[in-house]
Amino acid sequence: MYGAQLRQEFESRTGGTWPLNVGQVYTTLSRLERDGFVEASGAADEEGRIEYRLTTAGRAEVQRWWSAPVDRGQTPRDELAIKLALAVTLPGVDVPSVVQTQRTATMRHLRDLTRLKVDATEDLAWSLVLESLVFQAEAEIRWLDHIESRLARVRPTRPDASSTAGHRRTTDAEATR
Amino acid sequence: MTAPMLQLADVTRVHGEGEARVIALDGVSLSVAPGELVAVMGPSGSGKSTLLNVAGALDLPDQGQVLVEGQDLASLSPRELAALRRRRLGFVFQDLNLIPSLTAVENVALPLELDGVSARTARRQASDALESVGIRDLASRFPEEMSGGQQQRAAIARALVGERRLVLADEPTGALDSTTGEAVLRVLRERCDDGAAGLLVTHEARHAAWADRVVFLRDGKVVDTTGDPASPESLLTAGA
Ligand SMILES: Nc1ncnc2c1ncn2[C@@H]1O[C@H](COP(=O)(O)OP(=O)(O)OP(=O)(O)O)[C@@H](O)[C@H]1O
Numbered sequence: 001m002y003g004a005q006l007r008q009e010f011e012s013r014t015g016g017t018w019p020l021n022v023g024q025v026y027t028t029l030s031r032l033e034r035d036g037f038v039e040a041s042g043a044a045d046e047e048g049r050i051e052y053r054l055t056t057a058g059r060a061e062v063q064r065w066w067s068a069p070v071d072r073g074q075t076p077r078d079e080l081a082i083k084l085a086l087a088v089t090l091p092g093v094d095v096p097s098v099v100q101t102q103r104t105a106t107m108r109h110l111r112d113l114t115r116l117k118v119d120a121t122e123d124l125a126w127s128l129v130l131e132s133l134v135f136q137a138e139a140e141i142r143w144l145d146h147i148e149s150r151l152a153r154v155r156p157t158r159p160d161a162s163s164t165a166g167h168r169r170t171t172d173a174e175a176t177r
Numbered sequence: 178m179t180a181p182m183l184q185l186a187d188v189t190r191v192h193g194e195g196e197a198r199v200i201a202l203d204g205v206s207l208s209v210a211p212g213e214l215v216a217v218m219g220p221s222g223s224g225k226s227t228l229l230n231v232a233g234a235l236d237l238p239d240q241g242q243v244l245v246e247g248q249d250l251a252s253l254s255p256r257e258l259a260a261l262r263r264r265r266l267g268f269v270f271q272d273l274n275l276i277p278s279l280t281a282v283e284n285v286a287l288p289l290e291l292d293g294v295s296a297r298t299a300r301r302q303a304s305d306a307l308e309s310v311g312i313r314d315l316a317s318r319f320p321e322e323m324s325g326g327q328q329q330r331a332a333i334a335r336a337l338v339g340e341r342r343l344v345l346a347d348e349p350t351g352a353l354d355s356t357t358g359e360a361v362l363r364v365l366r367e368r369c370d371d372g373a374a375g376l377l378v379t380h381e382a383r384h385a386a387w388a389d390r391v392v393f394l395r396d397g398k399v400v401d402t403t404g405d406p407a408s409p410e411s412l413l414t415a416g417a
């Protein structure tokens with residue numbers, strides 16, 4: 001396969017969710033070639049395109065990839081989690097409204113994904129990618145609901161901005177009173 | 178814009194008295210047009226089922242008005258209310274109540290037969306409704322011979338059968354796995370795309386996402402609305 005073809009296949013199977021630039025594809029191909037996982041199947045054609053194929057080592061590597069789980073040990077940076085962690089520890093931030101604004105936005109995003117999904121039923125690969133995004137958005141909304149109900153328990157109904165940090169130490173007995 | 182199928186104007190419903198007094202709905206206004214599916218979300222006890230019961234004339238508001246196809250429910254006689262519920266409204270309750278002594282298809286056909294549709298036509302429409310929720314082959318089973326999710330689907334078929342113009346569903350996907358739940362939402366969505374109005378209570382954002390609008394209730398009040406366009410009121414009360 002040519003580099004441009006690889007990019008096209010990748011994007012069509014994932015519905016363009018993660019666009020690749022073609023430079024990225026060529027950089028990756030040349031690293032794979034350096035490491036012995038792919039090789040050029042011949043010289044460049046008259047348009048200057050080089051066709052690549054997997055080597056035996058490349059096939060073995062792909063096989064390993066299928067059989068090993070994706071590493072979940074690394075936690076990618078999550079702006080929303082960081083934002084809320086900061087919000088609950090700073091005085092003067094209206095946390096319930098941060099939560100609500102986000103939930104409305106995520107709900108809207110979830111609805112847009114659902115509409116895409118209705119049209120994507122024929123395309124298994126893309127609808128799987130969409131469903132992954134749907135479940136992620138749903139998880140985010142559940143997490144936001146959870147935060148909201150925790151805040152409602154921990155914070156008294158009279159918001160008192162000066163002692164925001166102190167609320168975190170409210171005892172359970174007090175909170176559920 | 179089309180006239181609303183369902184309209185709630187400043188509806189308040191108070192349950193109990195004295196110590197036990199609960200304001201289940203507190204000045205709720207909401208309208209659902211034909212072709213529209215509106216989802217209602219909110220924590221347990223926020224008034225979702227009360228809202229649905231009031232919308233379906235199973236419960237009366239203490240204040241405010243409920244209009245179905247422009248008719249104020251308070252102005253209807255009990256007989257007229259019963260006819261409206263039978264012909265126009267499809268209900269899926271939170272605790273589904275199929276009649277134990279009737280088979281699935283008989284349960285689904287019942288509202289049609291009560292309404293004078295011939296037994297044969299009623300049965301055919303009931304089979305089609307069972308088909309649309311994927312359990313036509315269970316037509317002659319009694320409720321106790323069906324799993325919870327299968328009973329739920331039969332209850333949904335009963336709410337959709339015939340010419341129901343307003344479908345009120347309280348957690349219809351509660352006992353269903355994710356694929357079956359989605360199939361049910363698809364059926365409901367299609368029914369609304371064909372011109373019915375739907376009001377759906379759900380805890381699952383994934384299912385609410387099939388709606389045109391999502392209304393969030395908390396302590397009997399609408400605190401937020403997601404949809405296009407967001408009403409100015411909902412923006413004002415958001416975060417209050
Ligand atoms: N018949 C009743 N008598 C007294 N209080 C009631 C009655 N029905 C409901 N309530 C109260 O009204 C409030 C709203 O109840 P409702 O059933 O509408 O909540 P909900 O949002 O549907 O909750 P859930 O998600 O748990 O089904 C609750 O506080 C409930 O205890």
Ligand SMILES: [Mg+2]
Pocket residue numbers: 225226227271347
């Ligand atoms: Mg309820």
